[in-house]
Amino acid sequence: xxxxxxxxxxxxxxxxxxxxxxxxxxxxxxxxxxxxxxxxxxxxxxxxxxxxxxxxxxxxxxxxxxxxxxxxxxxxxxxxxxxxxxxxxxxxxxxxxxxxxxxxxxxxxxxxxxxxxxxxxxxxxxxxxxxxxxxxxxxxxxx
Amino acid sequence: xxxxxxxxxxxxxxxxxxxxxxxxxxxxxxxxxxxxxxxxxxxxxxxxxxxxxxxxxxxxxxxxxxxxxxxxxxxxxxxxxxxxxxxxxxxxxxxxxxxxxxxxxxxxxxxxxxxxxxxxxxxxxxxxxxxxxxxxxxxxxxxxxxxxxxxxxxxxxxxxxxxxxxxxxxxxxxxxxxxxxxxxxxxxxxxxxxxxxxxxxxxxxxxxxxxxxxxxxxxxxxxxxxxxxxxxxxxxxxxxxxxxxxxxxxxxxxxxxxxxxxxxxxxxxxxxxxxxxxxxxxxxxxxxxxxxxxxxxxxxxxxxxxxxxxxxxxxxxxxxxxxxxxxxxxxxxxxxxxxxxxxxxxxxxxxxxxxxxxxxxxxxxxxxxxxxxxxxxxxxxxxxxxxxxxxxxxxxxxxxxxxxxxxxxxxxxxxxxxxxxxxxxxxx
Numbered sequence: 001x002x003x004x005x006x007x008x009x010x011x012x013x014x015x016x017x018x019x020x021x022x023x024x025x026x027x028x029x030x031x032x033x034x035x036x037x038x039x040x041x042x043x044x045x046x047x048x049x050x051x052x053x054x055x056x057x058x059x060x061x062x063x064x065x066x067x068x069x070x071x072x073x074x075x076x077x078x079x080x081x082x083x084x085x086x087x088x089x090x091x092x093x094x095x096x097x098x099x100x101x102x103x104x105x106x107x108x109x110x111x112x113x114x115x116x117x118x119x120x121x122x123x124x125x126x127x128x129x130x131x132x133x134x135x136x137x138x139x140x141x142x143x
Numbered sequence: 144x145x146x147x148x149x150x151x152x153x154x155x156x157x158x159x160x161x162x163x164x165x166x167x168x169x170x171x172x173x174x175x176x177x178x179x180x181x182x183x184x185x186x187x188x189x190x191x192x193x194x195x196x197x198x199x200x201x202x203x204x205x206x207x208x209x210x211x212x213x214x215x216x217x218x219x220x221x222x223x224x225x226x227x228x229x230x231x232x233x234x235x236x237x238x239x240x241x242x243x244x245x246x247x248x249x250x251x252x253x254x255x256x257x258x259x260x261x262x263x264x265x266x267x268x269x270x271x272x273x274x275x276x277x278x279x280x281x282x283x284x285x286x287x288x289x290x291x292x293x294x295x296x297x298x299x300x301x302x303x304x305x306x307x308x309x310x311x312x313x314x315x316x317x318x319x320x321x322x323x324x325x326x327x328x329x330x331x332x333x334x335x336x337x338x339x340x341x342x343x344x345x346x347x348x349x350x351x352x353x354x355x356x357x358x359x360x361x362x363x364x365x366x367x368x369x370x371x372x373x374x375x376x377x378x379x380x381x382x383x384x385x386x387x388x389x390x391x392x393x394x395x396x397x398x399x400x401x402x403x404x405x406x407x408x409x410x411x412x413x414x415x416x417x418x419x420x421x422x423x424x425x426x427x428x429x430x431x432x433x434x435x436x437x438x439x440x441x442x443x444x445x446x447x448x449x450x451x452x453x454x455x456x457x458x459x460x461x462x463x464x465x466x467x468x469x470x471x472x473x474x475x476x477x478x479x480x481x482x483x484x485x486x487x488x489x490x491x492x493x494x495x496x497x498x499x500x501x502x503x504x505x506x507x508x509x510x511x512x513x514x515x516x517x518x519x520x521x522x523x524x525x526x527x528x529x530x531x532x533x534x535x536x537x538x539x540x541x542x543x544x545x546x547x548x549x550x551x552x553x554x555x556x557x558x559x560x561x562x563x564x565x566x567x568x569x570x571x
Contacts, residue, residue: 068314
């Protein structure tokens with residue numbers, strides 16, 4: 001059965017795809033390679049991993065003010081994620097999601113980092129403020 | 144959102160196409176933030192209309208190149224609109240290439256041409272060409288309480304914390320739109336209730352030198368993330384340069400946009416004033432172990448003691464730092480295996496030239512470069528393998544971006560490496 005979380009629309013639209021989840025905040029400028037859509041920050045847990053066409057689930061954004069321009073460039077280069085789900089609102093991630101023009105959502109009723117794992121199938125309906133998650137691996141009930 | 148008549152007029156197009164497109168972007172942005180209104184701003188710092196090889200190749204649409212890039216990228220508009228004369232007090236931060244040292248930087252003639260064309264257009268639209276990450280060292284010093292819209296994380300944290308002016312970390316698109324409209328979402332650091340500290344850091348080792356402040360800043364960003372710290376304890380009165388390095392480091396390892404230091408920063412006359420209604424959610428202790436760990440983190444990308452590049456001036460060097468570099472060089476020549484590049488603003492270099500500092504550095508074998516830095520410009524001397532840096536911010540970025548090794552230490556450690564070709568920095 002699908003898990004449903006409710007939150008607030010940041011940027012409207014609907015998208016679905018495979019989740020890429022990280023507990024590390026993401027740097028834009030100096031933290032990603034926009035031509036490849038990969039994370040390059042030295043000690044990031046996703047270093048070398050691509051977010052292209054993924055549903056990116058992360059705590060939020062950090063670092064340089066070049067965040068929006070970097071992810072804007074990802075959109076032009078065709079390497080942007082399909083949607084963004086995040087916890088901590090900042091101007092960086094708000095503007096970045098706006099110019100990436102991808103469905104984005106925050107303020108969810110459960111912590112998406114606890115619910116969603118990399119590889120899960122996630123549908124983001126930002127217009128309705130709803131995300132649906134189909135787990136890749138069903139966990140046995142712990143009773 | 145609640146829009147004023149002025150803002151509605153911009154949005155409905157009665158002030159012209161550029162105002163409409165700029166306002167449309169700002170409304171999308173404000174709604175993403177869940178802001179209720181805009182504030183007026185008359186101090187905007189960004190990189191308006193700046194192009195690069197990627198954007199030049201991507202946007203093939205006909206028309207004035209500045210209008211094309213400003214419309215399609217900066218305003219995220221699907222329509223090309225003529226950029227009006229900018230009447231809001233606006234400046235261009237770092238970017239492009241130094242027209243005097245573009246060959247040293249390894250820039251192609253085409254990159255220089257794009258940089259020069261953008262600069263000419265920006266200037267002719269009324270945007271001030273400061274070309275620095277330190278606008279506050281180049282004539283743009285907002286006063287306490289001013290609503291600003293600044294890019295550049297190290298300038299943002301300085302603006303909020305040291306000057307007591309108010310800005311969020313804006314991006315290229317929001318600053319370019321604010322330059323046209325004089326509006327920015329009333330959210331975050333524009334609001335009193337947002338500016339209080341949420342976390343406390345007790346500084347339990349003496350923090351004096353520039354290197355000490357860089358390490359404390361880097362530690363602060365690592366533990367604080369995007370929140371607001373108040374620091375209390377064993378620090379002296381940091382000067383402008385120490386604030387510059389502390390804030391830049393905290394904004395790089397974390398997302399610190401404002402800090403309080405009790406008895407030092409304008410909104411922290413006391414611990415209680417800094418915290419306002421908040422109780423610290425957590426208190427961190429910066430002692431010898433934390434300092435040691437931070438030093439090791441900052442040096443984790445250094446292996447080979449043979450240094451071939453020394454980069455100083457991140458954030459762009461103040462005149463006093465250039466003077467200090469001259470004093471440390473002490474009339475000696477740097478090693479033939481090493482390149483020494485010192486980055487600063489055009490304003491500071493003009494004074495450094497007049498003081499004779501630029502010549503001292505040139506005679507020693509180094510060069511003073513403006514407009515950019517090795518990270519922003521992705522420009523290194525040929526075959527660079529190992530850099531020496533006195534900036535925690537730069538050591539955070541440069542190895543990741545350019546795939547080189549890097550050492551972190553004091554300015555004296557770096558000049559020593561420039562003279563000898565060897566890294567001899569010691570842990571505190």
